[in-house]
Amino acid sequence: MKTIGIETSCDETAVALYDSASGIIAETVYSQIDLHKKYGGVVPELASRDHCEKIIDVFNDGIGGVDLHDIDRIAYTAGPGLLGALIVGESFAQGLAFALNKPLIPVNHLEAHFLSPFLDFPEIQYPFTSLLVSGGHSLIVDVKDFEDYEIIGQSLDDAVGEAFDKVGKLLQLPYPGGPHIEEAAKNGDPMKYDFPRPMKHSDDLNLSFSGLKTAVLYATKDLNINDERSNISASFQEAVIDVLSTKIKKAMKQTGNKSLVMAGGVAANKKIRAALDMLEEKEGFKVFYPSIKHCTDNAAMIAYLGSLKTESKNIYNSNVRARWPVSEI
Numbered sequence: 001m002k003t004i005g006i007e008t009s010c011d012e013t014a015v016a017l018y019d020s021a022s023g024i025i026a027e028t029v030y031s032q033i034d035l036h037k038k039y040g041g042v043v044p045e046l047a048s049r050d051h052c053e054k055i056i057d058v059f060n061d062g063i064g065g066v067d068l069h070d071i072d073r074i075a076y077t078a079g080p081g082l083l084g085a086l087i088v089g090e091s092f093a094q095g096l097a098f099a100l101n102k103p104l105i106p107v108n109h110l111e112a113h114f115l116s117p118f119l120d121f122p123e124i125q126y127p128f129t130s131l132l133v134s135g136g137h138s139l140i141v142d143v144k145d146f147e148d149y150e151i152i153g154q155s156l157d158d159a160v161g162e163a164f165d166k167v168g169k170l171l172q173l174p175y176p177g178g179p180h181i182e183e184a185a186k187n188g189d190p191m192k193y194d195f196p197r198p199m200k201h202s203d204d205l206n207l208s209f210s211g212l213k214t215a216v217l218y219a220t221k222d223l224n225i226n227d228e229r230s231n232i233s234a235s236f237q238e239a240v241i242d243v244l245s246t247k248i249k250k251a252m253k254q255t256g257n258k259s260l261v262m263a264g265g266v267a268a269n270k271k272i273r274a275a276l277d278m279l280e281e282k283e284g285f286k287v288f289y290p291s292i293k294h295c296t297d298n299a300a301m302i303a304y305l306g307s308l309k310t311e312s313k314n315i316y317n318s319n320v321r322a323r324w325p326v327s328e329i
Contacts, residue, residue, distance in 0.1 A: 001020070001021075001073070002017060002019050002025070002071050002073075003019075003071075003072060003073050003074070003075055003303045003304075004016070004017055004063065004073075004075065005017075005075050005076070005302030005304070005305075006019060006055075006076040006092060006302065007077045007089065007109075008076075008081075008092075009045065009080070009081025009297060010082055010145075010220060010297060011032040011035075011042045011273070011297075012032065012117070012205070013029065013055055013058045014027070014030070014058065014298050014299035015027070016299035016300040017052030017063050017066060018276050018300065021080040021120070022208060024300050025298060026064025026065075026066050028058050028062040029297075029298055029299070030054050030059075032046075032047060033175070033176065035190050040169055040175050041165065041256065044073075044082045044083075044084055045083070046273075048084035048088055051087055051089065052199065054318050057222070066098055071100060071102060072102050072104055073104075073311065074093050074103070074105065074153045075093075075303055075305065075306020075307070075309070076089050076090055076092075076093035076104070076107070076302065076307070077089055077106075077108075077322040078107060078108070078319040079316045079324035080110065080136075080267050080321065080322055081322065082322070083322045086320040086322070090120045090320050091312065094315050094316070097315045100245070103311040104315045106320075107302055107305045107309065108324050109324075111147075113132050114143055114149070114261065114300040115301065115304065116295075117156075117290045119294060119304055120245060120294075121306045126143060126145045127144045127145065128143050128145065128257050128258075128259035128261050129141070129142060129248070129252060129255050129260050129261070131248055131251075131260045131263070132242070132262075132263050132264045133262070133264045133265075133267060133272075134160070134163060134265045134266060135264075135265055136162070137302045138154060138155035138207050139151055139153070139326075140152050140153035141270060142251075142257070147329055149329065151194065151325070151326065151327060153204065153205025153247060155207040156199075156208050157208055157209065158212035158213060159209070160244070160266050161242060161264070162209075163180065163212060164176070164178040164240075166213050167216050167236050168180055168218055169273055170213075170220050171229050172302070173228075176265075178268075179268075180292065181233045183268065184229050184233035185230065185233040185234035185237045185262065186229030186230075187230040188234030189230075189231050189234055189235070191235070191237035191238070192231035193236075195215050195234075195235055195238075196211055198212055200242065200243050200246050205247050205254070206245060206312070207243065207244075212236070212240070216236055218315050219232060224318075241275045244253065245276070245279055248260060248279065257285070258286060259286075259302075260276070260288070262287065262289050262290075263289075266295075268292050268295040268296070
């Protein structure tokens with residue numbers, strides 16, 4: 001069965017084609033980073049307009065020359081995300097489903113992230129714990145089975161990726177801040193600044209990064225940023241790693257799960273991966289990561305998830321929603 005996946009939840013326009021028998025046939029992602037860079041973050045109206053301009057070209061690349069009549073179903077991101085951007089993807093998917101008379105499958109973007117490592121590791125078994133860390137979300141989820149998810153921890157304020165972006169801006173680094181902080185941290189001393197570890201010792205699995213971001217703000221006030229950028233980057237990153245490692249250790253004991261799946265854009269951070277690898281060796285559970293290209297928003301995970309879903313939804317109804325908790329799937 002061949003499934004087209006369409007992703008337009010934020011600032012990536014992506015299309016992929018997944019075959020249940022042979023895996024990903026083709027995939028293309030167009031990033032709007034250069035468009036939003038000068039604003040220091042995603043501008044929703046500009047994102048929606050750019051999706052409109054790029055989606056046809058991305059679609060043509062993303063189906064790999066396969067005859068559209070050989071497609072079995074069409075999946076698209078219905079939420080959560082930027083409402084205008086989501087509507088662009090849904091409208092395109094609806095038109096395609098109508099023209100080809102194919103089933104239309106609206107899917108949850110977060111659920112797709114949970115399952116994205118299955119593209120590379122089909123041997124993953126339920127149940128497992130998922131650490132989803134991105135620009136918009138920080139979730140620790142007990143994935144008990146397909147479509148059976150319990151959020152056991154989440155950020156009470158800034159998401160991890162959001163904190164990276166905001167700290168990057170304080171350090172006068174380009175947007176998005178995450179990759180640039182990781183690079184700057186390579187030459188820094190992670191112990192130079194004793195930044196706080198918010199909620200590290202709380203009884204629950206919730207997270208908080210707003211206070212850490214504020215601590216970096218105060219640390220930079222009387223400093224020459226150029227002189228201390230690497231040390232601040234390394235110390236900030238170390239604080240994030242310390243909190244995440246502590247919470248994941250606790251989450252694995254609480255759930256009893258033997259596997260951890262990390263997903264989302266921040267999952268590309270090599271230093272965080274190394275810390276979880278050390279935790280894996282020490283605590284005895286297995287860690288799975290999506291390939292780097294499938295950490296950030298992509299259509300391959302949408303197509304894969306769409307291939308697993310039950311048909312089908314009325315193509316004339318809109319299913320997009322800016323907020324769509326995984327507990328409501």
